[in-house]
Amino acid sequence: MIEIWLAFLTGLTTGGLSCLAVQGGLLASSLANQIESDLRQSTRTAGKRKTNPTPPAGQPRMAVPIGVFLLAKLLAYTALGFLLGLAGQTFQLSPLARAVFQVLIGVFMIGSALRMLNVHPIFRIFAIEPPAFIRRRLRRVAASGSASLATPAFLGVLTVLIPCGITQAMLAAALASGNPLTGAVLMFAFTLGTSPVFFAVAYFATRLGARLEKHFMRFAALVVLLLGLFAVDTGITLAGSPVSLTRLVNNAFPQTTAASDPAVLELQPYQPFSQQGNSPETDTAADEGTITIQVLNNGYAPNVVYAKAGTPLKMRLVSKGVYSCALAFVIPSLGVQEMLEPTGELWIDIPPQKKGARMPFSCSMGMYTGVVVFDS
Amino acid sequence: MTRNIILHIGDMHCPNCAMTLEQIEDTLQGVQQAEASYQKGRMRVVYDESALSEAEIRRAVEQLGYTVTAVLPG
Numbered sequence: 077m078i079e080i081w082l083a084f085l086t087g088l089t090t091g092g093l094s095c096l097a098v099q100g101g102l103l104a105s106s107l108a109n110q111i112e113s114d115l116r117q118s119t120r121t122a123g124k125r126k127t128n129p130t131p132p133a134g135q136p137r138m139a140v141p142i143g144v145f146l147l148a149k150l151l152a153y154t155a156l157g158f159l160l161g162l163a164g165q166t167f168q169l170s171p172l173a174r175a176v177f178q179v180l181i182g183v184f185m186i187g188s189a190l191r192m193l194n195v196h197p198i199f200r201i202f203a204i205e206p207p208a209f210i211r212r213r214l215r216r217v218a219a220s221g222s223a224s225l226a227t228p229a230f231l232g233v234l235t236v237l238i239p240c241g242i243t244q245a246m247l248a249a250a251l252a253s254g255n256p257l258t259g260a261v262l263m264f265a266f267t268l269g270t271s272p273v274f275f276a277v278a279y280f281a282t283r284l285g286a287r288l289e290k291h292f293m294r295f296a297a298l299v300v301l302l303l304g305l306f307a308v309d310t311g312i313t314l315a316g317s318p319v320s321l322t323r324l325v326n327n328a329f330p331q332t333t334a335a336s337d338p339a340v341l342e343l344q345p346y347q348p349f350s351q352q353g354n355s356p357e358t359d360t361a362a363d364e365g366t367i368t369i370q371v372l373n374n375g376y377a378p379n380v381v382y383a384k385a386g387t388p389l390k391m392r393l394v395s396k397g398v399y400s401c402a403l404a405f406v407i408p409s410l411g412v413q414e415m416l417e418p419t420g421e422l423w424i425d426i427p428p429q430k431k432g433a434r435m436p437f438s439c440s441m442g443m444y445t446g447v448v449v450f451d452s
Numbered sequence: 453m454t455r456n457i458i459l460h461i462g463d464m465h466c467p468n469c470a471m472t473l474e475q476i477e478d479t480l481q482g483v484q485q486a487e488a489s490y491q492k493g494r495m496r497v498v499y500d501e502s503a504l505s506e507a508e509i510r511r512a513v514e515q516l517g518y519t520v521t522a523v524l525p526g
Contacts (some may be wrong), residue, residue, distance in 0.1 A: 194465070200491045203469045208487045212473060 079258075079401060080265045081244060087269020090299045091242045095235075095270050096277060141228040146271045148232025153243075153267040154260050156236055160251040161259020171314055171406045173415055174252065174440065178311030181248045185304030188244075190299035206237050243270075245303055252441065310442030316408030318436055323445050367426075367448065371395040371402050371416060379446035385431035386411070389425040391448075404440035413440070454484065455501045456526030459509070460494045462519035470495075472516055480504065480512050496526050 185201035198443040206214075217230055246266045250259035313320040365384075370377040371393050383389055393405060395416045407424070416422050429435060429450040438445040461473065468487035473495050477486040482504030488495035497509055510520050 197493060200493070203467050203490055205470060205490055208474075211471050212477075215471060215474065215478065225464075 079399075080261055081260045083249075083266040084269040086242065086246070087266040088272065089269075091246070091266060092270040092273030093295075096274055101130075126315075141225060142259055142275055142387065144225045145228035145232040146274055148229040149235045150264065150267045150271065152233040152236045154264040157250040157263025158256045158260035160247060160263075160271060161253050161256035163252045164254035164259065165256060170411065171316075171408050171440070175311045175315035175408075175442070178251075178314060178442065179308050180311075181245065182304045182306070182308030182311055183244060183306060185300050187304075188298045189301035189304055192300065193294065210234075210237060242300065242303070245300075245307070248307075249441075302321065312408065312442075313436075313438055313445055314408065314440070314442035316436050318434055318447070320445075321440075321444060322438075323436070325449075366390045366392055368392045369446070371398050371405070373398050373400045374442035375402060376446040381442075381446065381448045383426075383429075383448050383452050384452050385433065385450035386428050388428055389426040391426055393424070394420045395420055401439045401441045402442075402444045405437065406440050407435065407437045409435055453501045454498060454501070455476070456496065456498050456505075457509070458494055458496050458524045459513060459520050460522040461513065462493075462521045464488075464490050464493055464518065466490065468516045470520070472520070473513065473518065475516070476509065476512050480509065490521060498526075 081407045184202060187199050190198035191202050214231070214234060221366070243266070246263065250286050253259050253262060309321045313322045317323075365387065367381050367383055367389060369381065393414075393416055395403060396419050398416070398418050403418065405416060405422070405424075406412065410418065410422055410426070414422055414424065426435070426448070429448075431450060431452070433446040433450045435450070436445065437448070457499040461469075464470070464473075464489045470490045474486045476497070477483050481499045482502075483497060484500065485498040486495060495513070499509065506523060510523065513520050
């Protein structure tokens, strides 16, 4: 649920503006026909009557093609999110493959940002150019002169061919979700978020001033750069690296819930699963040989767990009303990749570890992290 | 007679610029094909020499807000 809100807010803020910079041309093209036909009609009417019927800016007629364009775009991206989620589900990526994928996306985003900032022409290799025949088709459709709603609808669908940097990041998240429904909902929320900016700009001004556009592009580039660095960092975290910015930040703010009390967490006698209480509320005091970790919307508590070396352990993950990516739990060094229920618990067997070993764990996006330290 | 030239374009900021430049295929009489590449920063133009001159193509590109840094035979 939090991701969906985040996707919507990203769309509403940076996503909307960044997409407008890339796809604004298509929207303008689809509106050009309407403007032209309105102008022709008003000139004709003005000739017949002695009034000046020039329509005021923002007339309702203009809202229809904008609306159709945005609706087509929304449907196309939702369908794409569904397909990507399905692809992610079919080809279940291992944590390492996902980490590599995330780092590559990060590198792509950093390259795109440097391209947007015009650092060097070499970064243009990070631009996605549709093939010439698609560009020609787009141009012809836009200039076909028919003011029918098919044009904005077609061009709206075609925006999937020119996703902006932030959209590309969102598409990657849809793929990583590994669930067609989540992928579709994520893309729906994000694209819906971008719509008001598109609508407002197209309806009231139609074009950003050149000066504003330049500043805006710099701002968008910096956002993409930061997101790119974040993606690389979370990729490194997901690969199980003990050193990363995300871990540094997470460790700087250790979770301080009751479960982090060393007396509770340190070794307790292990009992078979059948003898243990099932309710997360009543079972905070874990048994010996069991590590209990609360899965929360904003991470794991505790996120630094001390455990006994040289003996098998059970890790018990408890979630209660959680809807964040913390539910997708990963232990890279063991190849563990589990999906928790929003409310429930999950047990993971931990084989004996050497004294002094550190076993990092994280969510599947590498955003929320923690570590088990085998110190005794 | 058909001629093929490659224009090196300055001031291209995004892939959308390629689409803008390729408009000359529809708007400039005598242009048979125009294919621009943002990545390479250039545009290949195939045109009818009897209907259009190189200078006119250059002017059309500049009117779209871009600079032509060089013109080479394609």
